[in-house]
Amino acid sequence: MSLRIVVCVKYVPDATGDRHFADDLTLDRDDVDGLLSELDEYAVEQALQIAGEADDAEITVLTVGPEDAKDALRKALSMGADKAVHVEDDDLHGTDVMGTSLVLAKAIEKTGYDLVVCGMASTDGTMGVLPALLAERLGVPQVTLLSEVSVDGTTVKGRRDGDTASEQLEASLPAVVSVTDQSGEARYPSFKGIMAAKKKPVEALDLGDLDLDADLVGLEGAWTKVESATERPARTAGTIVKDEGEGGKQLAEFLVSQKFI
Amino acid sequence: MAEVLVYVDHVDGAVRKPTLELLTLARRIGDPVAVALGSGAEATAAALAEHGAVKVLTADAPEFGDYLVVPKVDALQAAYDAVSPAAVLVPSSAEGKEIAARLAVRIGSGIITDATDLEAGDEGPVATQAAFAASFTTKSRVSKGVPVITVKPNSAPVEAAPAAGTVEALTVSFGEKSTGTKIVSRTPRESTGRPELTEAAIVVSGGRGVNGAENFHIIEALADSLGAAVGASRAAVDAGWYPHSNQVGQTGKSVSPQLYIANGISGAIQHRAGMQTSKTIVAVNKDAEAPIFDLVDYGVVGDLFQVVPQLTEEVTSRKG
Numbered sequence: 001m002s003l004r005i006v007v008c009v010k011y012v013p014d015a016t017g018d019r020h021f022a023d024d025l026t027l028d029r030d031d032v033d034g035l036l037s038e039l040d041e042y043a044v045e046q047a048l049q050i051a052g053e054a055d056d057a058e059i060t061v062l063t064v065g066p067e068d069a070k071d072a073l074r075k076a077l078s079m080g081a082d083k084a085v086h087v088e089d090d091d092l093h094g095t096d097v098m099g100t101s102l103v104l105a106k107a108i109e110k111t112g113y114d115l116v117v118c119g120m121a122s123t124d125g126t127m128g129v130l131p132a133l134l135a136e137r138l139g140v141p142q143v144t145l146l147s148e149v150s151v152d153g154t155t156v157k158g159r160r161d162g163d164t165a166s167e168q169l170e171a172s173l174p175a176v177v178s179v180t181d182q183s184g185e186a187r188y189p190s191f192k193g194i195m196a197a198k199k200k201p202v203e204a205l206d207l208g209d210l211d212l213d214a215d216l217v218g219l220e221g222a223w224t225k226v227e228s229a230t231e232r233p234a235r236t237a238g239t240i241v242k243d244e245g246e247g248g249k250q251l252a253e254f255l256v257s258q259k260f261i
Numbered sequence: 262m263a264e265v266l267v268y269v270d271h272v273d274g275a276v277r278k279p280t281l282e283l284l285t286l287a288r289r290i291g292d293p294v295a296v297a298l299g300s301g302a303e304a305t306a307a308a309l310a311e312h313g314a315v316k317v318l319t320a321d322a323p324e325f326g327d328y329l330v331v332p333k334v335d336a337l338q339a340a341y342d343a344v345s346p347a348a349v350l351v352p353s354s355a356e357g358k359e360i361a362a363r364l365a366v367r368i369g370s371g372i373i374t375d376a377t378d379l380e381a382g383d384e385g386p387v388a389t390q391a392a393f394a395a396s397f398t399t400k401s402r403v404s405k406g407v408p409v410i411t412v413k414p415n416s417a418p419v420e421a422a423p424a425a426g427t428v429e430a431l432t433v434s435f436g437e438k439s440t441g442t443k444i445v446s447r448t449p450r451e452s453t454g455r456p457e458l459t460e461a462a463i464v465v466s467g468g469r470g471v472n473g474a475e476n477f478h479i480i481e482a483l484a485d486s487l488g489a490a491v492g493a494s495r496a497a498v499d500a501g502w503y504p505h506s507n508q509v510g511q512t513g514k515s516v517s518p519q520l521y522i523a524n525g526i527s528g529a530i531q532h533r534a535g536m537q538t539s540k541t542i543v544a545v546n547k548d549a550e551a552p553i554f555d556l557v558d559y560g561v562v563g564d565l566f567q568v569v570p571q572l573t574e575e576v577t578s579r580k581g
Contacts, residue, residue: 015511015530019393039512098371098405123511124393126534127374128355129362132330136363141441142330145355147505157445160329161506163354163457164272168445169329175442181512182505223371223405227387229397238542240554243563248571251543252579254559258541260463260487260520261579 003057006113007047009040011069012124025226026094036072039119041186044076046179047117050151058082064103077197078189089206094219101133106210118178131178141171147182263291263347270352274304279352279414284312286379286417290386291347296340299325310426318431329442334363336433353411361411370406377416395537414460415517461490463520468494470525474502479569486576494526510535524565528553
């Protein structure tokens with residue numbers, strides 16, 4: 001019996017680029033390059049490692065996003081995933097996390113799965129709630145924020161490092177897992193992997209394929225509304241001194257003037 | 262006045278500071294009703310009443326400690342059903358966000374995470390958030406359902422506002438999904454005696470310039486002189502010089518203290534994402550061109566091995 005793994009990935013604006021909002025207060029995608037969210041690379045890596053340990057496994061990478069989001073799927077395929085599913089629909093523009101989790105859950109059910117693997121958060125919205133939302137919607141256990149993960153038969157195990165304790169978790173498949181950036185370095189795609197990725201299947205789905213009503217997604221259907229977005233004023237230039245032997249004392253004077261000491 | 266549910270983060274009855282901050286914000290939009298779960302839940306009542314909770318709903322059961330997240334969602338949902346609140350506020354911890362998210366699905370509501378401020382609005386509470394590595398400030402509201410909002414630590418002052426704080430036992434029936442993820446074992450993190458990173462009023466961080474785990478004691482000494490938490494950049498964490506739990510940045514923790522002191526940190530966008538909302542920013546770096554200097558209120562271009570110990574000595578002697 002093959003282990004069916006679905007990895008949810010997101011195509012995000014490059015954080016080193018100049019990110020800003022469009023007139024409708026959604027992300028302006030025109031002015032900044034996109035890429036596979038770095039935190040999702042860890043999810044792909046762990047899926048590959050779990051598949052490597054299984055007798056037989058198949059990895060599907062799944063994304064919801066515009067045409068360009070195919071780049072994120074290609075990157076994951078070049079790392080070694082087997083196939084991809086791309087949910088693309090003009091009506092999806094402006095969908096918030098509630099709508100996205102709904103679309104992903106429908107697409108995961110349609111694809112079929114034993115294990116869903118996510119990154120801990122996207123590097124753009126950084127909410128970190130999508131894996132829990134998916135588990136709730138799919139009605140399966142959440143085994144989230146793992147720095148170590150393994151699958152043994154039909155059991156998934158992992159270590160969750162929290163603020164106050166480190167926990168060993170265990171759940172039966174099917175389940176939703178999310179992994180942190182401590183789960184292990186993500187591999188670089190090899191030349192062979194990049195060439196092979198070009199031939200791997202990418203299935204396109206739209207809202208109709210998922211039996212989803214357009215009024216549950218998009219900007220109009222969103223559960224939240226951004227009322228304003230203002231660029232933070234540039235910080236006024238601070239005082240910068242060169243240490244000539246008294247730098248620590250000068251800094252202490254500043255901290256006194258600000259009442260920190 | 263409308264009631265507002267406030268999820269209580271506590272350790273064996275000791276209420277953590279972010280929850281007390283939440284009570285300040287909750288009072289702006291209604292009467293806070295606190296929900297405290299697990300071992301020591303009833304012991305939270307005095308502190309919660311002192312900070313404005315009109316009522317404290319408590320529940321304890323082995324499920325809260327034995328299984329991940331879902332039993333707490335079942336309980337918060339029970340409180341929601343009992344109270345019919347105008348909003349649900351939860352501290353923005355990793356677990357808090359997961360609990361809030363699952364509750365939002367169940368009650369058909371939208372969710373806003375990591376709010377840094379909250380005010381009453383004509384169409385419900387309006388939340389302030391930082392976006393794109395804090396280069397933008399947004400104001401948002403939940404447009405469907407009863408708003409579920411998680412709030413970052415240090416977003417509001419802790420204010421005493423004595424209220425009734427009547428304790429009531431909350432009846433919780435756990436769903437069959439609540440035992441889905443078993444917590445097989447738990448190893449408490451060893452306390453350093455320093456404040457928790459995300460809650461601290463002052464954070465002292467070290468980066469690549471610290472140049473080795475063996476040198477981090479210089480950063481720790483400065484932190485201790487100021488009663489601060491210790492942070493580290495991703496470079497320092499990836500090099501194994503400091504634990505990941507102390508990482509500040511896009512893939513680590515997001516901090517918003519009154520004072521942030523960056524030592525030997527260049528200030529790459531990934532680090533800035535985690536500290537840019539700090540009120541006052543100070544940096545010590547050898548490289549005058551380091552991007553961190555674009556953010557600072559006060560910067561020292563110099564060798565941290567000279568500057569930091571001198572600063573620590575000054576702080577110690579002035580405090581002494």
